[in-house]
Amino acid sequence: MTTTNFRCGLEAVLAILGGKWKPLIIYHLASGPKRTGQLRRLVTNVSEKMLIQHLKELTDDGVIRRIDFQKIPPHVEYELTDFGRSLALTLAPMCDWGTHHDGQIAAIVRNRTSAAKVDGRA
Amino acid sequence: MTTTNFRCGLEAVLAILGGKWKPLIIYHLASGPKRTGQLRRLVTNVSEKMLIQHLKELTDDGVIRRIDFQKIPPHVEYELTDFGRSLALTLAPMCDWGTHHDGQIAAIVRNRTSAAKVDGRA
DNA sequence: CCCAGCACTTACAAAATAGTCAGTACTGGA
DNA sequence: TCCAGTACTGACTATTTTGTAAGTGCTGGG
Numbered sequence: 622m623t624t625t626n627f628r629c630g631l632e633a634v635l636a637i638l639g640g641k642w643k644p645l646i647i648y649h650l651a652s653g654p655k656r657t658g659q660l661r662r663l664v665t666n667v668s669e670k671m672l673i674q675h676l677k678e679l680t681d682d683g684v685i686r687r688i689d690f691q692k693i694p695p696h697v698e699y700e701l702t703d704f705g706r707s708l709a710l711t712l713a714p715m716c717d718w719g720t721h722h723d724g725q726i727a728a729i730v731r732n733r734t735s736a737a738k739v740d741g742r743a
Numbered sequence: 744m745t746t747t748n749f750r751c752g753l754e755a756v757l758a759i760l761g762g763k764w765k766p767l768i769i770y771h772l773a774s775g776p777k778r779t780g781q782l783r784r785l786v787t788n789v790s791e792k793m794l795i796q797h798l799k800e801l802t803d804d805g806v807i808r809r810i811d812f813q814k815i816p817p818h819v820e821y822e823l824t825d826f827g828r829s830l831a832l833t834l835a836p837m838c839d840w841g842t843h844h845d846g847q848i849a850a851i852v853r854n855r856t857s858a859a860k861v862d863g864r865a
Numbered sequence: 866c867c868c869a870g871c872a873c874t875t876a877c878a879a880a881a882t883a884g885t886c887a888g889t890a891c892t893g894g895a
Numbered sequence: 896t897c898c899a900g901t902a903c904t905g906a907c908t909a910t911t912t913t914g915t916a917a918g919t920g921c922t923g924g925g
Contacts, residue, residue: 630841631770631834633848641757641882648753657902668884673903682851694891694901704844711836712753718833719752722826726755729804763913779872790914795873816871816921 637682637708640675642667644712647701650685651709654700684708759804759830762797764789766834769823772807773831776822806830 638644642664649655649663661672676699679685684705690696701709719726760766764786771777771785783794798821801807806827812818823831841848 629767629770630838630843630845631766633841633845634837635763635766636848636852644753644757645751648751658900669903670885670905671883674883681855689902692901694893695903697902704847707844708840711840714833714836715756716752718830719755721752722829723752723755725826726758730758733803780870791873792875792915793913796913811872814871816923817873819872 634708634711637684640678642671642675643679646672646675646679647684647705647709648712648716650699650701650705651712654688654698656696656698660699679705756830756833759806762800764793764797765801768794768797768801769806769827769831770834770838772821772823772827773834776810776820778818778820782821801827 638647645664645667646660649660655663657672657676660676661667661669664672676685676687680687680699683702685699686702688698688700690698760769767786767789768782771782777785779795779798782798783789783791786794798807798809802809802821805824807821808824810820810822812820
């Protein structure tokens with residue numbers, strides 16, 4: 622990379638949103654601050670380790686903010702920063718699209734799985 | 744997974760867009776059909792193998808269409824299907840956001856890199 | 866005639882990503 | 896007292912994803 626910038630904007634977004642669960646985390650935080658355990662339950666199938674790892678990265682990137690209530694046992698919440706909120710807004714059309722094409726996409730994925738069965742993929 | 748559907752739309756999108764270069768491929772195809780070699784030059788840094796692999800997956804998923812001109816030496820083009828075009832539209836806000844926050848994101852990534860140097864990440 | 870280019874394929878290696886499992890320091894409830 | 900839950904760390908493994916490098920059959924240009 623010669624410059625610090627990106628070729629198409631999308632690459633920039635991808636640099637922030639890279640990570641299986643990050644878009645989901647942002648999505649769930651869009652409806653308000655949440656505690657760690659709450660997020661773990663909302664973001665289905667995420668392991669505690671990955672959640673926390675992504676949370677940390679998003680915090681470092683200034684997308685979310687960590688609020689430590691300084692209590693014992695621990696009480697921590699995460700919320701979107703303004704930056705994160707603006708990013709969350711760009712996620713919305715995708716989310717709508719996904720919801721709208723839900724069944725179709727499910728069919729595609731099913732197809733993919735059965736094709737895999739036939740040609741021996743995992 | 745109990746049902747065939749997704750919890751939040753976003754997951755559905757992610758099922759289609761999973762793969763480092765897929766959003767970029769779709770983005771570049773949004774401006775019209777392209778030949779394989781052309782895409783390889785447009786999607787910076789993509790290896791031929793990954794490009795073709797993702798192209799194949801996107802084709803299987805019905806996002807793009809492969810047009811074989813049945814010529815020798817080969818001439819093949821790819822273009823978005825209607826489905827793909829509708830997906831490309833949802834990418835646009837992200838792309839704008841990325842373009843708009845370009846410098847800021849570049850700074851974040853730089854920060855990440857130097858933090859990595861300090862704490863020993865790759 | 867040789868070499869570059871086309872659109873691929875394959876085998877293999879490396880790296881990124883994800884996951885499990887145990888442990889920490891602490892508290893409140895059964 | 897014991898167990899569950901809180902937020903989190905670290906060691907270790909597994910899986911997935913990506914990359915590298917070579918080869919294929921064919922043609923047109925130098």
